[in-house]
Amino acid sequence: MRQAHHPEAGQITLTGVMAALSDPIRVGLVRVLADGRERGWGELRAPVAKSTLSHHLRVLRDAGLTRTRQEGTRCFVILRRTDLQARFPGLLQAVLAAAEDEDVGHQVGVKDAGWPA
Amino acid sequence: MRQAHHPEAGQITLTGVMAALSDPIRVGLVRVLADGRERGWGELRAPVAKSTLSHHLRVLRDAGLTRTRQEGTRCFVILRRTDLQARFPGLLQAVLAAAEDEDVGHQVGVKDAGWPA
DNA sequence: TTCGATGTTCGTGAAACATCGAACAAGCTA
DNA sequence: TAGCTTGTTCGATGTTTCACGAACATCGAA
Numbered sequence: 001m002r003q004a005h006h007p008e009a010g011q012i013t014l015t016g017v018m019a020a021l022s023d024p025i026r027v028g029l030v031r032v033l034a035d036g037r038e039r040g041w042g043e044l045r046a047p048v049a050k051s052t053l054s055h056h057l058r059v060l061r062d063a064g065l066t067r068t069r070q071e072g073t074r075c076f077v078i079l080r081r082t083d084l085q086a087r088f089p090g091l092l093q094a095v096l097a098a099a100e101d102e103d104v105g106h107q108v109g110v111k112d113a114g115w116p117a
Numbered sequence: 118m119r120q121a122h123h124p125e126a127g128q129i130t131l132t133g134v135m136a137a138l139s140d141p142i143r144v145g146l147v148r149v150l151a152d153g154r155e156r157g158w159g160e161l162r163a164p165v166a167k168s169t170l171s172h173h174l175r176v177l178r179d180a181g182l183t184r185t186r187q188e189g190t191r192c193f194v195i196l197r198r199t200d201l202q203a204r205f206p207g208l209l210q211a212v213l214a215a216a217e218d219e220d221v222g223h224q225v226g227v228k229d230a231g232w233p234a
Numbered sequence: 235t236t237c238g239a240t241g242t243t244c245g246t247g248a249a250a251c252a253t254c255g256a257a258c259a260a261g262c263t264a
Numbered sequence: 265t266a267g268c269t270t271g272t273t274c275g276a277t278g279t280t281t282c283a284c285g286a287a288c289a290t291c292g293a294a
Contacts, residue, residue: 015144025252050270058272093207099131140281168283189290
């Protein structure tokens with residue numbers, strides 16, 4: 001649970017991003033994060049074991065799509081919109097639109113009502 | 118060498134396209150075809166064995182990125198720009214721009230001077 | 235029909251990937 | 265300190281991918 005590695009914006013590669021987005025679960029995760037809000041790990045819902053979810057989040061992080069922050073024993077994930085837009089203008093938008101259209105990764109979501117009332 | 122299968126425009130999937138574009142050689146092939154011209158198989162140059170090149174072209178075709186046409190014993194490939202634009206507006210453009218910027222698949226090209234003089 | 239050119243398919247390995255459960259590490263809390 | 269929570273890492277397993285050379289199929293030309 002040590003601080004994970006994040007590539008710099010300039011080191012994000014096209015093929016890396018494409019590979020990361022070639023899995024429906026990861027696309028679903030990106031969709032969940034698309035609103036720009038930071039999400040807690042435990043808030044994320046996906047139909048896989050937690051070790052597998054951890055793996056997918058790692059792939060997204062390594063590809064430079066997300067950033068992970070530690071806080072005590074739990075961690076939070078956020079989409080690197082700005083970095084992605086700078087490196088690959090329009091790409092994220094196009095992917096998100098297509099993902100919405102196809103409803104890719106619909107099985108992924110967030111635990112409803114993170115904040116009470 | 119029978120007629121290969123091509124998915125219809127509506128059957129092209131986002132993850133399929135992403136997976137197809139997660140390999141530098143295939144991105145290079147798409148770049149070569151990006152001008153919209155139809156290319157002969159033998160015109161294409163890539164640093165792999167011909168069976169491997171055949172494999173990559175098959176992946177692109179199966180993903181719906183290209184269309185292959187037979188003519189006698191040789192075949193021609195063309196990028197399905199219109200279908201892609203209809204299904205995933207802006208995606209191809211964004212990918213091509215990013216690929217140019219990074220020079221992904223620079224090892225792929227065409228045999229120079231297909232037409233004499 | 236025989237030959238040559240052009241791609242595809244097959245058989246095979248090596249590497250990468252997705253997935254799981256179990257074990258582990260690190261930080262709160264009692 | 266002991267225990268709980270939260271993720272990560274490990275090891276195993278099965279699938280997929282990439283790569284090659286060899287064999288094959290198909291067509292045009294001699």
